Amino acid sequence: MTRSTPCPPSDAMVRRVLDRRAFLFRSGALGCSLAASPLMTPVTFAAAPWDTRLVVIILRGAMDGLDVVQPYGDPDLTALRPTLVPGEAGGAADLDGFYALHPGLGDLLPLWDRGELSFAHAVSTPYRDKRSHFDGQDLLEAGTGFAPGEPAPRDGWLNRMLQAVPGITSETAYAVGAGEMLLLNGAAPAASWSPDQELSLSPQARRLIELVYETDPLFHANVLEAIQLTAAMEAEAAAPDPEDDLDEETAQAAMMAGMTVPEGNAPHLKLAEFTAGRLRGEARVAAFSINGWDTHANQGNALKKPLTALAETILSLRAGLGSVWGQTAVLAVTEFGRTARENGTRGTDHGTGGAMVMAGGAIRGGRVHGIWPGLAEADLYARRDLMPTADVRAFAAQVMRGITGLDARVMEQAVFPGVDLSAAPEPRKLII
Amino acid sequence: MAVDPFLLSIRFGYGPGPARPLPRDPSDLLQPLAGPDQMAARFPVAPFAVIYDETRAYQIDMRLRNQLRREVRAMDAPPADLLERLDAASDAARWHIHEGRRRQARSLGAALARIAETDDPFRERLTRFWADHFTVIGKNGLTRWSASAYVEEALRPRLTGNFADLLIAAVTHPMMLLYLDQSNSIGPNSEAAANKAAQAAADPSRNNATAGGLNENLAREVMELHTLGVGARYGQEDVRQLAELFAGMMAILNKDGLTFQPARGEPGAETVLGRSYGGTRPAMDDITAVLRDLALHPDTARHLARKLAVHFVSDDPDPALIDALAARYLETGGELLPVYELLLHHPAALSPPLTKAKQPFDFMASSLRALGVPGARLAGLDRTAVQRHLIRPMTRMGQPWEVPTGPDGWSEPDVAWITPQGLAARIEWAMALHDHLEDNLGVTPPDPRRLVDTALGPDAHQAVVFAAGAAETRAEGIGIVLVSPQFQRR
Secondary structure, three states: OOOOOOOOOOOHHHHHHHHHHHHHHHOOOOOHHHHOOOOOOHHHHHHOOOOOEEEEEEEEOOOOHHHHEEOOOOOOHHHHOOOOOOOHHHOOEEOOOOOEEOHHHHHHHHHHHOOOEEEEEEEEOOOOOOOOHHHHHHHHHHOOOOOOOOOOOOOOHHHHHHHOOOOOOOOOEEEEOOOOOHHHOOOOOOEEEOOOOOOOOOHHHHHHHHHHHOOOHHHHHHHHHHHHHHHHHHHHHHOOOOOOHHHHHHHHHHHHOOOOOOOOOOHHHHHHHHHHHHHHOOOOEEEEEEEOOOOOOOHHHHOHHHHHHHHHHHHHHHHHHHHHHHHEEEEEEEOOOEEOOOOOOOOOOEOOOEEEEEEOOOEOOOOEEOOOOOOOHHHOEOOOEOOOOEEHHHHHHHHHHHHHOOOHHHHHHHHOOOOOHHHOOOHHHHEO | OOOOHHHHHHHHOOOOOOOOOOOOOOHHHHHHHHOOOHHHHHOOOOOOOHHHHHHHHHHHHHHHHHHHHHHHHHOOOOOHHHHHHHHHHHHHHHHHHHHHHHHHHHHHHHHHHHHHHOOOHHHHHHHHHHHHHOOOOOOOHHHHHOHHHHHHHHHHHHOOOEHHHHHHHHHOOHHHHHHOOHHHEOOOOOHHHHHHHHHHHHOOOOOHHHOOEOOOHHHHHHHHHHOOOOOOOOOHHHHHHHHHHHOOEEEEOOOOEEEEOHHHOOOOOEEEOOEEEOOOOOOHHHHHHHHHHHHOOHHHHHHHHHHHHHHHOOOOOOHHHHHHHHHHHHHOOOEHHHHHHHHHHOHHHHOOOOOOEOOHHHHHHHHHHHOOOOHHHHHOOOHHHHHHHHHHHHHHOOOOOOOOOOOOOOOOOHHHOOOHHHHHHHHHHHHHHHHHHHHOOOOOOOOHHHHHHHHHHHHOOHHHHHHHHHOOOHHHHHHHHHHOHHHHEO
């Protein structure tokens, strides 16, 4: 896609682009006149027609929303969970008198206080009953195809969102990490890179590879990008840029505000650092996974590791993004929740309703959204799971509207076909 | 017309190997294909049938473990011998999972061993082609590591026969029935549905969660992916009717796999593409009948012709090639060997350039073949080595072994594979191969210039010849030859 598209269009390809742009103009996001405006630099336009950042984290394994954001004000919770003691008695921090935050996310409390963290509770996708990780994750990422026997999903909702936007380049969206991200699969270009991918070439080997790739543009362009990406990763790892005062200042400010700035070489920190680096540049959208939520046994212990990874990931993104954090929304979603009752091995089994995490300077934080269904046996789904009262896709859609300015119809028709947006608050209630 | 043996070997096989004869003309690829499957005998892969015995044994061990666990939990101070028995039972149950993973590793080793040593390489390419056309992903119990067993049992013996037989074997295989949810599908007016409704009415507290219904997943994919193709002339009602015909077909892993249960089938006739199938009593014969008709549909002929041309020749194949393949398919009533014969003789399929990118598995396999790695060494790799040196790098290259993203299989276009991440992973693996050759694979690494001669022949690009001689080390030289576009393309 060209960076300086003339307006009006002169050929078929550009016309197609502009048709889509005109569509967006109607929806109030971006018009041709704006694209041609001297105030929009070509680079900004090439990256994406908006300046905000969106990070989607898939929490694979089914996070127990009832343990992470504990409805300890619900009188039925304690009886359901004899050893997973909820609320302040179990070390959790009160959020609003009804919900308490699991101590594993304790490092995020300063974000809650500053209004940079919120949750949606009793949410789920429309996936029901089979409770298979495999299908649940595929459907969560596809965002469609929930009716039995509906066509198998082939692309992801984040990609379909990008398809609705002109000016997307291969640098706009990144799938980060070694695992496949169906979420970003599809017709819109998206880069993928795993920050622990090494490319250790001697100078001579590098010269020779570039030589043999000269005749094949596809190989040539991609090896150059791979070399750049690994070199950037190595440079960052070797020595933080001393001129990057912004990072230093943010880190200090974060420390002053009582926030920890995680350090180390853990894989999730490498993911977060790489993601922040891309988002400081041309990228606007990124997606990756945090695994390890399938806590069938000894959940009190088993949940610590993934929760620490999630908290550190968010704090590392915050530190790495510097001033860009103010324009950033991070969504963390999981394939389904877990059983309301603790099982016989001090864990929980696959369930239905769960919780979603929203963080970032662009988030209107400090609240737990959602309609609480209650935990009395009659209130549970199939007498076993938290009853979902809202579609998690509606929350994702409203956040995306708030971040991108895309029209509600784009969400209802293209991104999540048939989704009922009224299940979630209006964008202005979720995004600043 | 004179055919370039290197082109023939690379486009329709896994490229040359130091001790392997080059195909001088298409008959050198077609004749072995018409003969016995020598590599399957030499490097065996466990058939899917072992899963049934394994599943039964696994369930027995799990039952014992669960029972002991209940006993332990019920006691305040369980005796030491009971705890020991629980540990032993847990280990016994876990063994089946580990054995499943080991079986998967062995089958990958065997697949590579066959490719490294075969003089019938087109058979190996066809195995991968049809495994992709009839993609399955194991998602239940021991099937999770059993995709190769399905390929070996259902597809490989039928590569050269009639497409209808291949189709029936794939679509009615337990692996496919489980993957595309056919095993959960029951006819809306079946006896089984009526029983479930009666149970639900008698006990309203039971959530309707357990009530089954019709699942169209397999029926849709059979039409869209396996036979007619997505653009073909069929509608939602055809999908629905085919799903009703399929209802009753299911997999039972702790018995003998495929079973047809008339009580779950939809009574009455169904109409698919204007033709009526079945009578009052649902039956398996109606399913094979509709599959045979779908196999011979002209849209199926075109769909398969196009897929063959795209996979073997070009992402944008000559329409004349597709027409010719589809015509041959229909003339012969879906016989596959004559279709392959035409493909390998068609001028459009025998002319350069090679524009496709080898998929990660094929790249690794052709590298091992070009380096003359002995099949026995590959087939004998243990699970750790397979995981570390094959599956993990393949995953980084974008192709996790036996876990494609969906039923439509792997992508064909080169841009899907030659990405920064994918290419970096290819380069890392190729550069490290030299040391593995010596340490793990029993091969003295060749001089990179010899590798150029073996793998690329007299038409090797000057830049590759130069680089092979100019590399600082033998390891880098070998790596550069293998990651050169000339070796990566086919």
